[in-house]
Amino acid sequence: MRILVVNPNSTGSMTEAIGAHARAVVGPGVSVEAVHPPGSPASIESHTDDVLAAPGVLAEIARRPDVDGFVVACFGDPGLLAAREIASGPVVGIAEAGMRTACYLGRSFSVVTTLHRTVGHIRDLAAGYGVGRQCAGVHASGVAVLDLETDPTAYVRVLTTARAALAADGSDSLVLGCAGMADLTGRLAADLGVPVVDGVAAATTEVERLVRLGLATGKTGEFATPRLPALLG
Amino acid sequence: MRILVVNPNSTGSMTEAIGAHARAVVGPGVSVEAVHPPGSPASIESHTDDVLAAPGVLAEIARRPDVDGFVVACFGDPGLLAAREIASGPVVGIAEAGMRTACYLGRSFSVVTTLHRTVGHIRDLAAGYGVGRQCAGVHASGVAVLDLETDPTAYVRVLTTARAALAADGSDSLVLGCAGMADLTGRLAADLGVPVVDGVAAATTEVERLVRLGLATGKTGEFATPRLPALLG
Amino acid sequence: MRILVVNPNSTGSMTEAIGAHARAVVGPGVSVEAVHPPGSPASIESHTDDVLAAPGVLAEIARRPDVDGFVVACFGDPGLLAAREIASGPVVGIAEAGMRTACYLGRSFSVVTTLHRTVGHIRDLAAGYGVGRQCAGVHASGVAVLDLETDPTAYVRVLTTARAALAADGSDSLVLGCAGMADLTGRLAADLGVPVVDGVAAATTEVERLVRLGLATGKTGEFATPRLPALLG
Amino acid sequence: MRILVVNPNSTGSMTEAIGAHARAVVGPGVSVEAVHPPGSPASIESHTDDVLAAPGVLAEIARRPDVDGFVVACFGDPGLLAAREIASGPVVGIAEAGMRTACYLGRSFSVVTTLHRTVGHIRDLAAGYGVGRQCAGVHASGVAVLDLETDPTAYVRVLTTARAALAADGSDSLVLGCAGMADLTGRLAADLGVPVVDGVAAATTEVERLVRLGLATGKTGEFATPRLPALLG
Amino acid sequence: MRILVVNPNSTGSMTEAIGAHARAVVGPGVSVEAVHPPGSPASIESHTDDVLAAPGVLAEIARRPDVDGFVVACFGDPGLLAAREIASGPVVGIAEAGMRTACYLGRSFSVVTTLHRTVGHIRDLAAGYGVGRQCAGVHASGVAVLDLETDPTAYVRVLTTARAALAADGSDSLVLGCAGMADLTGRLAADLGVPVVDGVAAATTEVERLVRLGLATGKTGEFATPRLPALLG
Amino acid sequence: MRILVVNPNSTGSMTEAIGAHARAVVGPGVSVEAVHPPGSPASIESHTDDVLAAPGVLAEIARRPDVDGFVVACFGDPGLLAAREIASGPVVGIAEAGMRTACYLGRSFSVVTTLHRTVGHIRDLAAGYGVGRQCAGVHASGVAVLDLETDPTAYVRVLTTARAALAADGSDSLVLGCAGMADLTGRLAADLGVPVVDGVAAATTEVERLVRLGLATGKTGEFATPRLPALLG
Incomplete structure (x- = not known):
C-alpha cells in the first residue's frame, strides 16, 4: 500500500518532518511518501495562503494515480473536497x-x-x-x-x-x-x-484503514471525476 | 464610486454580460468594471474548478487598490474570505x-x-x-x-x-x-x-450601498491584511 | 422613489432624527419620509412595548400605498412579518x-x-x-x-x-x-x-436597492395580502 | 384556584367552547373563566391578525390581578412573552x-x-x-x-x-x-x-399544575414587570 | 388515579423522601407509590450507574400494569425510552x-x-x-x-x-x-x-395531568410494545 | 495487540460471524476475540433490548483489563459511554x-x-x-x-x-x-x-489505529473510572 502525504506549504523541512511522522505510525507493508507543491506559500496562516496553496495540492494528487490514498497535511484542509473529485483513492485532511x-x-x-x-x-x-x-x-x-x-x-x-x-x-x-x-x-x-x-498521524492511519477496507470516495454524484482542466498541474 | 466585478471564470462573453447586468442596476455616479482572471477555468462546475479559479480572483482584486468595492461573480463565491483579507474595500459574493x-x-x-x-x-x-x-x-x-x-x-x-x-x-x-x-x-x-x-445585481448593489455607508471588512482580526506572497498575481 | 421610515415609538424627536439619518444615506432621486404612529409607547424596551407598538406600525404602512418601500425603525422589528403581508413594496426592519x-x-x-x-x-x-x-x-x-x-x-x-x-x-x-x-x-x-x-442607514439603503431591483415580498403564500380588518388604522 | 383563559379573537361562541373545554379538564377546586378582548379580529389567520389581537390579550390579563394563572388560547400564542411580563401568575400558550x-x-x-x-x-x-x-x-x-x-x-x-x-x-x-x-x-x-x-386542555392543565407547585414567571430579568403604559387596557 | 414513582437507585431513604414529595403535590384522588429496584446502585453518578440502574426501572414498571402512570425519578432519566415501550400509561422522567x-x-x-x-x-x-x-x-x-x-x-x-x-x-x-x-x-x-x-414534583404532576387528559405514549411505531424478554424482571 | 469485540446480543452464531469479519480486516500482529454476554437478548431491536443488553457489555469489558481496545458490535452502541468509563483502552461502537x-x-x-x-x-x-x-x-x-x-x-x-x-x-x-x-x-x-x-470492520480498524497511536479515552473528567459497583459482572 502506498500513501502520499501532501504538505500544502513549500517548506521542505516541514515536508520531511511530516513524512517521518506519518511513516512512524503506519503498519507493516505501507509505504509513505511526503511531497509539497513547488511554489506554494512557505506557511499557511490566512485564507489567502489557503487559496494559493490549494491548486498545488490538487496537482500533486493528480500526477500520482499510482498511489492508493492521500493525506492533505495542513490543518486548514485546503482543497480537500476538490481532491476527492480528482483522486480515485481516499483522501483525508488532517483537521x-x-x-x-x-x-x-x-x-x-x-x-x-x-x-x-x-x-x-x-x-x-x-x-x-x-x-x-x-x-x-x-x-x-x-x-x-x-x-x-x-x-x-x-x-x-x-x-x-x-x-x-x-x-x-x-x-x-x-x-x-x-x-x-x-x-x-x-x-x-x-x-x-x-x-x-x-492530525498527521490521525489522517495517515485513517487513509491506511480506508484503503485496507477497500473504501474510497463515492463517485456517483458530487465527487465524480470532473473535467480535468489543463491548468491542473 | 468604482466597483470591480470579477468573473472567476475565463469566458469573456460571460464577463461582458455580467458587467452589463451590474451596470444596469447601480445608481448614478457609480462606474462598474468587469474583468476575469486570465487562465482560469472556462466555467466553474466542480470543487476543482472552484479551487483553480480562486487564486486568479485574488490577483484581480490585489492589483486594483484604486477600486472602492468588489463583487465575486460566481455562485460558489470562490476565494471570498481571502478576498476580504486582501481588499480594503468591501467584497461581496453573488451567492x-x-x-x-x-x-x-x-x-x-x-x-x-x-x-x-x-x-x-x-x-x-x-x-x-x-x-x-x-x-x-x-x-x-x-x-x-x-x-x-x-x-x-x-x-x-x-x-x-x-x-x-x-x-x-x-x-x-x-x-x-x-x-x-x-x-x-x-x-x-x-x-x-x-x-x-x-446574484450579480444583488451583490453589485450591496457593494454600492456598503461603499456609500463607508463600511468595509473589519481589519482588527481574522481579516487583517495577510503577508502578501509574491505568488499573488 | 419614495421610502417611508416608520419609527414605532411616539417620540417625535426620535422620528425626526431617524428621518434625517435615513435621508443622509439614500442616493439621488430617493425621498424619505419619517413618521410614527400616534399613541404608541414613548420608547420600546419590553415585550409589552413591542406588542403595543406593532399595530400602529401596520396602520402607518397600510395608509400609504403610494410609497415604494418601508423601513421599520426599531431594533425589535415590531410587526415586521405582518407589515410584509400588508405592503406591496418591500419592508425591512433595522435589526x-x-x-x-x-x-x-x-x-x-x-x-x-x-x-x-x-x-x-x-x-x-x-x-x-x-x-x-x-x-x-x-x-x-x-x-x-x-x-x-x-x-x-x-x-x-x-x-x-x-x-x-x-x-x-x-x-x-x-x-x-x-x-x-x-x-x-x-x-x-x-x-x-x-x-x-x-440599522437605520442599513435598512433604508436595503429598501432603496430592493426597490431599484424591482424586488418585493413574494405574495403567493404566507405573505399574501390578508383580510384587512377594519381595526387596522 | 382561578384560571383565566383568554381567547384572542372576538368570536363569542369560540370563547364559550374554549371555556367549556378548559373547565372539563381541570381538577376539583379550580375555576376557569374564559374571555376575549372586545374588538379583536374575529379569527386569527395571518401575521396581521396576530399583531392586532395581541394588545387585547395583554389588556385582559392586566385587568385581572386576582387570577392565579393564564392561558392564551390561540395556536399562534399572540403576546405570550409580553403577557409573562405583565402577569404575576404563570402564563401558558396553547401552541x-x-x-x-x-x-x-x-x-x-x-x-x-x-x-x-x-x-x-x-x-x-x-x-x-x-x-x-x-x-x-x-x-x-x-x-x-x-x-x-x-x-x-x-x-x-x-x-x-x-x-x-x-x-x-x-x-x-x-x-x-x-x-x-x-x-x-x-x-x-x-x-x-x-x-x-x-392545546386548550394542555395549556389549562399546565397552568393548573404550575400554580399548584407555586411556580410562575421569573421576574429578575427580561420578564420583570415593565413600565405599564396607559395604552394598556 | 395511581402513579408509580420509581427511584432508580436502591437507597431506601431516598425512595421514601421522593414518595413524600410526590404525594405532597398531586391533586385529590391521586395515590402515589414510590419504589426502587432491588440491587441497583446506591446512587447514580456515572454512565455506568445509569446503565446498571435502567433494567431495574423497567422491571418495576413491567410488573405494575395496574398503575396509570409512571415517574422515573433520577435526573439522568435512565431507561426512559424503553419504559415508554413497556408501559401502557404515560412515563415521564424528572430531567x-x-x-x-x-x-x-x-x-x-x-x-x-x-x-x-x-x-x-x-x-x-x-x-x-x-x-x-x-x-x-x-x-x-x-x-x-x-x-x-x-x-x-x-x-x-x-x-x-x-x-x-x-x-x-x-x-x-x-x-x-x-x-x-x-x-x-x-x-x-x-x-x-x-x-x-x-423534577420530582414536576414529573409527578405532569403524569397526573397526562392521565387526566387520557394521554399516553403513542404505540403505532417506535414505542409499540416490544417482545418482552424473560430477562425483564 | 489484542482487541475484544463484544456482541451485545446472545446469539452465538452472530458472535462468531462478527469475530470472523473483524479478524479479516485487522493488520498483522493484531488478535481479535469475539464474545457476548450470557443472558442478554437474542437480538437488539428495541429500546428495551438496548437497556437489557448494556450491563452485560460492561461486564464483558470489565473482566478483560488485559485487552488493548474494545468494539461494541451492535448498531445501537449500547453502553458505549459507560464502557469508556470502565475501560482503560479505547472503546468504539459500530454505529x-x-x-x-x-x-x-x-x-x-x-x-x-x-x-x-x-x-x-x-x-x-x-x-x-x-x-x-x-x-x-x-x-x-x-x-x-x-x-x-x-x-x-x-x-x-x-x-x-x-x-x-x-x-x-x-x-x-x-x-x-x-x-x-x-x-x-x-x-x-x-x-x-x-x-x-x-460498522464492524470500521470499528475494529478504528480501535486498531487508536491503540497503535497510543490513544484512549481521556480520564480527567466525565470518563474517569467510576466506583465499580459489585453488580458489575
Whole structure:
C-alpha cells in the first residue's frame, strides 16, 4: 500500500518532518511518501495562503494515480473536497481526521493552533465536519507555523496555551491544530495528562484503514471525476 | 464610486454580460468594471474548478487598490474570505448576496442551479451564511454554465426546474444559482409570478450601498491584511 | 422613489432624527419620509412595548400605498412579518438589516443595546434571521432609549460597553442595537477602529436597492395580502 | 384556584367552547373563566391578525390581578412573552403547551392546522420552543377557523389531513393547531388510533399544575414587570 | 388515579423522601407509590450507574400494569425510552419534566447538579429534549447524591453554586438536577428569589395531568410494545 | 495487540460471524476475540433490548483489563459511554465508527437498518455524534436481525431498500445499520456501485489505529473510572 502525504506549504523541512511522522505510525507493508507543491506559500496562516496553496495540492494528487490514498497535511484542509473529485483513492485532511479521532476519546476536545487569525477557519471546519459541539474551544498559541521548528520558546507557549485551554473548556483531549506541531505530541501528552491527537498521524492511519477496507470516495454524484482542466498541474 | 466585478471564470462573453447586468442596476455616479482572471477555468462546475479559479480572483482584486468595492461573480463565491483579507474595500459574493437578499422577500427561497454536482456546495454556502433554514431547496436544471448562453432549450429547462422547485418547496422567491442566468431574471419573474433574485445585481448593489455607508471588512482580526506572497498575481 | 421610515415609538424627536439619518444615506432621486404612529409607547424596551407598538406600525404602512418601500425603525422589528403581508413594496426592519449587513464585514459582530431586558429579544431575532452564529454577543449599555438623546454620559457608556464587547467577542464589527444610537455611528467607528453598522442607514439603503431591483415580498403564500380588518388604522 | 383563559379573537361562541373545554379538564377546586378582548379580529389567520389581537390579550390579563394563572388560547400564542411580563401568575400558550405535551408521548408529533398561510408561523414557534426536531410536520387542512364550527365537512377534512400527516411524518401523536379544533379531540383520537393533543386542555392543565407547585414567571430579568403604559387596557 | 414513582437507585431513604414529595403535590384522588429496584446502585453518578440502574426501572414498571402512570425519578432519566415501550400509561422522567417545566417560566434556566461528571450527560439530555438553548448552564455543586441527605454543608454548597450559576447564566429560574435535592426546593426559592423547579414534583404532576387528559405514549411505531424478554424482571 | 469485540446480543452464531469479519480486516500482529454476554437478548431491536443488553457489555469489558481496545458490535452502541468509563483502552461502537467512516467518503450517506422501530434510535445517535447532516436518511429493510442469517429473501430486501435509499437521498455511500449485515458488504458494494461501510470492520480498524497511536479515552473528567459497583459482572 502506498500513501502520499501532501504538505500544502513549500517548506521542505516541514515536508520531511511530516513524512517521518506519518511513516512512524503506519503498519507493516505501507509505504509513505511526503511531497509539497513547488511554489506554494512557505506557511499557511490566512485564507489567502489557503487559496494559493490549494491548486498545488490538487496537482500533486493528480500526477500520482499510482498511489492508493492521500493525506492533505495542513490543518486548514485546503482543497480537500476538490481532491476527492480528482483522486480515485481516499483522501483525508488532517483537521477532519484529528477532530474526528478526538471524538472517540471522550465528550469534547480543545484545539491549540498557531496564530489567532486561524481560529475562525478552524471553527468553520469543525462546524462543517459536524463536530462543532465536540470542539469545545480553538485556542491560538501565538506561535507562527515556521517558528514551531525554530523558536526555543515554542514548546512552552504551546504547552501553556494547551493547559489553559483544557482548564477553560473542560475537554477530555487535545487536538494539535498544525502539522508542524506533530513533533510535540508525545511531550504534550506526558505534560498534560490527556490524550493528544496529532492530525498527521490521525489522517495517515485513517487513509491506511480506508484503503485496507477497500473504501474510497463515492463517485456517483458530487465527487465524480470532473473535467480535468489543463491548468491542473 | 468604482466597483470591480470579477468573473472567476475565463469566458469573456460571460464577463461582458455580467458587467452589463451590474451596470444596469447601480445608481448614478457609480462606474462598474468587469474583468476575469486570465487562465482560469472556462466555467466553474466542480470543487476543482472552484479551487483553480480562486487564486486568479485574488490577483484581480490585489492589483486594483484604486477600486472602492468588489463583487465575486460566481455562485460558489470562490476565494471570498481571502478576498476580504486582501481588499480594503468591501467584497461581496453573488451567492451570499443573492441568498441574503431573498431573506427580505419572505420566509424561504429556492435556488435553481446548473449541474447536479453543484448542489452540495451551494447547500454548504447556505449553511455557512446562516440561511440554511431559509433556503428551502437547491435544484439542478441540468443546464451547464456555458450552455446557458447558447442552448436554445436552456430557458425552458430553467423555467421548468424553477416552477417545480417553487411548488415542492413552497418558497416565496427564487434565487438564480449562476451568474450566467442573470439574463433570464425578468423573464422568469414574469413567467413564475414570484420575485426572482439575480446574484450579480444583488451583490453589485450591496457593494454600492456598503461603499456609500463607508463600511468595509473589519481589519482588527481574522481579516487583517495577510503577508502578501509574491505568488499573488 | 419614495421610502417611508416608520419609527414605532411616539417620540417625535426620535422620528425626526431617524428621518434625517435615513435621508443622509439614500442616493439621488430617493425621498424619505419619517413618521410614527400616534399613541404608541414613548420608547420600546419590553415585550409589552413591542406588542403595543406593532399595530400602529401596520396602520402607518397600510395608509400609504403610494410609497415604494418601508423601513421599520426599531431594533425589535415590531410587526415586521405582518407589515410584509400588508405592503406591496418591500419592508425591512433595522435589526435584520443591521445584522445582515454586518455579515458582509467579517466573521462575526457584536450588538450594543440599551437596557439588559432587551437582550433576549435581540438574540431571538438573530436566531430567527439565521445570524445566531455570526452574532457573537449582545451587550446592554444600561442606557435607556430616551436617555440616548439627553444623558450626557450616554456616549461614554455606549463606547465603554462596545469596547468591552469587541474584546470579549473578538468580533469584526459592531451593530448598534437601537434606532436612537444612529447619531453615534461615526464617532464610535472612529473611537473603536471597527466598522459600525447603524440599522437605520442599513435598512433604508436595503429598501432603496430592493426597490431599484424591482424586488418585493413574494405574495403567493404566507405573505399574501390578508383580510384587512377594519381595526387596522 | 382561578384560571383565566383568554381567547384572542372576538368570536363569542369560540370563547364559550374554549371555556367549556378548559373547565372539563381541570381538577376539583379550580375555576376557569374564559374571555376575549372586545374588538379583536374575529379569527386569527395571518401575521396581521396576530399583531392586532395581541394588545387585547395583554389588556385582559392586566385587568385581572386576582387570577392565579393564564392561558392564551390561540395556536399562534399572540403576546405570550409580553403577557409573562405583565402577569404575576404563570402564563401558558396553547401552541407551546400542545407541542411540549406531545413531546412526552413519543419521538415526534404532527400538527394539523387551518389555512396554509399559518404553517410558517407554527414552524417558527416550534423552532423557538425547541421542539423543531420533534415537530415532524405542520399540515394545513384548508378549513378556516370559523368554518370549524359551522362547515359540516370540516371534521372529514381535518381527519383526512391528519391521517395523511401521520403517515407521511411517521409521528407518534397529533397536535391540534387551532383552539377551534378542541371539540374534535376525542373523535380524532378514536378514528386515528394515536394520542391527540388539544392545546386548550394542555395549556389549562399546565397552568393548573404550575400554580399548584407555586411556580410562575421569573421576574429578575427580561420578564420583570415593565413600565405599564396607559395604552394598556 | 395511581402513579408509580420509581427511584432508580436502591437507597431506601431516598425512595421514601421522593414518595413524600410526590404525594405532597398531586391533586385529590391521586395515590402515589414510590419504589426502587432491588440491587441497583446506591446512587447514580456515572454512565455506568445509569446503565446498571435502567433494567431495574423497567422491571418495576413491567410488573405494575395496574398503575396509570409512571415517574422515573433520577435526573439522568435512565431507561426512559424503553419504559415508554413497556408501559401502557404515560412515563415521564424528572430531567425532562424539570427542564420542560422551566421553559414556561422565562427564557432560560440553570441546572444545579451533584458531581461534575454528571454535567455532560445532563447537557446531552437537554439537547435531546430540545431545550439546549433554554438550558443556559449546568453547574456541579460537588455534593455527592448521598451526601445531600447527610452532609450538613450540603445546603450551603448547593445554594452557593446556584447563586453563582444564576448570576453567570442570567437565567430566569433554577432546575434541581437530582431527585435528592427535592427537600431543598422551598428554601432555595426563598433564598434565591427565583422560581426553583424540583423534577420530582414536576414529573409527578405532569403524569397526573397526562392521565387526566387520557394521554399516553403513542404505540403505532417506535414505542409499540416490544417482545418482552424473560430477562425483564 | 489484542482487541475484544463484544456482541451485545446472545446469539452465538452472530458472535462468531462478527469475530470472523473483524479478524479479516485487522493488520498483522493484531488478535481479535469475539464474545457476548450470557443472558442478554437474542437480538437488539428495541429500546428495551438496548437497556437489557448494556450491563452485560460492561461486564464483558470489565473482566478483560488485559485487552488493548474494545468494539461494541451492535448498531445501537449500547453502553458505549459507560464502557469508556470502565475501560482503560479505547472503546468504539459500530454505529459511530460506521457513520464517521462514511463521512470521509463524500458529502452524505444513507443507513439501511432492520426493523422500522430502530430508525429513531439511529437518528438520535447520528445527531449525538454530530453527523446528523451527513446522514441523509435511515431506511428500514423490514428484515429482523436474526432473519438476516436465515431468511433467503434477506439479501434482496436489503438491496432493494438500499437502492431506493441511495436514489432518494442522493448519498455518496451506504452504511449498514446492523452487525448482522457484515456478510453482505462486498455483494452490496458490487451491486450498488457505491462504497458500503460495515460498522464492524470500521470499528475494529478504528480501535486498531487508536491503540497503535497510543490513544484512549481521556480520564480527567466525565470518563474517569467510576466506583465499580459489585453488580458489575
